[in-house]
Amino acid sequence: MTATVTPRRRKSGPGPAVMLLVGLFVLLMTIFIIGPLVWLGLHAFSESWSYPNLLPSSWTMRWWQVVLSDKSLGVAVQNSLFFAPMTVLLSSIICLPAAYAFARHEFWGRRTFLIGLFATNAFPKMGLFVTIASLFYALNLMNTITGVLIIHILGTVVFMTWIPAAAFAAVPRSLEEAARDAGASKLRVLTSVTLPMAFPGILVAMVMSFLASFDEAQGTYLVGAPVFMTMPTQMYSLVLNYPNQVAAVFSILLAIPSVALMTAAHKHIAGGHLAEGFQIK
Amino acid sequence: MTLFSTRDETEVSTTTEPALGGAPAGDGGNRAASGEGLTVRGLHKVLGGRTIIDNLDLQVNEGELVSLLGPSGCGKTTTLRMIAGFLDPDGGSIQVNGREVSHLGAEKRPSAMVFQNYALWPHMTVFKNVAFPLKLRKRPKKEIEERVDAVLELVNLLHHKQSRPARISGGEQQRVALARALVQEPQLLLLDEPLSNLDAKLRVKVREDIRGIQQRLGITTVIVTHDQEEAMSISDRIAVMNAGKIEQFSTPADLYARPRTEFVATFVGSLNRFEGSYRDGRISDGSDVVGVRPEDVKFSREPVPGSLPAVVERVVPRGHFQELFLRREDALLRSFASGESPAVGEAGHALITRAMTFRGDQRVDADQPVNGGQA
Incomplete structure (x- = not known):
């Protein structure tokens, strides 16, 4: 290890003060990110764990049984696995064409619309949801699948538009022109050149939308509960009604799709072929 | 083929x-x-x-x-x-x-175009880039393969068939772009x-x-x-x-x-440009523009008919020839000379064998080489 460190220092690397700060930063990150996860992991398997003890006094799988055998939790998992993909799908259908338009066309009010998309994120969520709820009552959307989907899609509009718009804009026009020149129709240019090249960016947006939808609790609780309980909304009742350990188990379950998704998408996102293969002066 | x-x-x-x-x-x-x-x-x-x-x-x-x-x-x-x-x-x-x-x-x-930045599709291999136009024309698979191979051989890139555009050099990318245009015939x-x-x-x-x-x-x-x-x-x-x-x-x-x-005279090739007029091998005051190609200026040690005394002011080696800056009483002339180069400061004679006259951008002289004697 030292052998690899020494030559790096010789190349007039960062001074000791900087190294110390970086080290401190990494340590803090570890404590704040890994720490809670460790706590969750331990809790999920502990019989009881109280303050002065460094580790739980005894271990058990009981909480997992409780969670996995609970009917309402199973339904919540099902609901989450329905709403999140549906949200991504519908949000893509709505937002990707908009993103393409923002990237490729100059139209009246373009900037205003683009900035306006942030409005959904600019106000306190709860206030927004309360107003939406009164609107939904009037439209008979309370406790409906449509209502919950609308809430979820609202939360994804910003990244489903902004990130793909940037990805579309990064596709050089000459690559699209070359495809037209080769004889491709406008649609074919889109499917053969523009979409594949913008794909990494679109994928990022889709993953973020999936996670946002998967984690959405406030609006879903307001609009969907008690008919449509998703995993995060079920969390609320769990935290309130069960011992800590059940919440820990549930958190871990809640994290599984996110981690799985990130791992699967990682390869495509890190591929970065957007910058390859064409020369720009 | x-x-x-x-x-x-x-x-x-x-x-x-x-x-x-x-x-x-x-x-x-x-x-x-x-x-x-x-x-x-x-x-x-x-x-x-x-x-x-x-x-x-x-x-x-x-x-x-x-x-x-x-x-x-x-x-x-x-x-x-x-x-x-x-x-x-x-x-x-x-x-x-x-x-x-x-x-x-x-x-x-x-028509088919080769773009300045080549515009190769980075998510496709060289083969797929070149095959794309034929795929759009719904040619049979076998024909596509044969024609792409033929055109890649033509541009000498058959060995890079399965490479991504990012993995080959600029000159090779250029040739892929050319192949992609040529394959469309x-x-x-x-x-x-x-x-x-x-x-x-x-x-x-x-x-x-x-x-x-x-x-x-x-x-x-x-x-x-x-x-x-x-x-x-x-x-x-x-x-x-x-x-x-x-x-x-x-x-x-x-x-x-x-x-x-x-404009054409100055844009294409090198030109001595003077404001004035040209008569009998010399440049004098006038309102026209006179252009003399550097190779139409001859330097010699001995006077020849039509030449004027000149001093070599600068010699710029240009590889297989030299560019001489010759100071005559009427103008400073650039001349392309091959062979043995004169020394800076050397006195001799410079002859303009041909000059062009432009008035209001248009050529006005009769297009004849000036024969001020045999240079």
């Missing part, structure tokens, strides 16, 4: 039409009436209130390679993009082999500054390659360039463009020897 045989077939089918048969290329503009090649008439484009292309006419014969040469902003790329179909002209007609194409989109035109090949992203040495090699392939396939070609040397060395004819117009359209040798305007 499949590439050639299929091309021959199309040639046969076109000649069975009532159009005139294919005479050998490069015999001037006398085949314009047959409508073969590219015919541009009255092309006009206004962008943002500025006239970019001003009523432009251009006739490129079948099998001919024509360069659009001019400084940046002269409208040469705009012209090419209108021919390719990426830009709608405000007026005028564009005909390829007698067929009007100006109303067609780029994907429907019989276009009736018209368009190249937009094809060499500007290559280093100097490669540029010479690739331009020879392009010329060689163009000659072998006999493909009608238009190249946009700002590099006069490049244009001179590969073109059958050059259209020198300035401010949206073609100033002169002629063979490289003719452009150089008989420029019709001052």
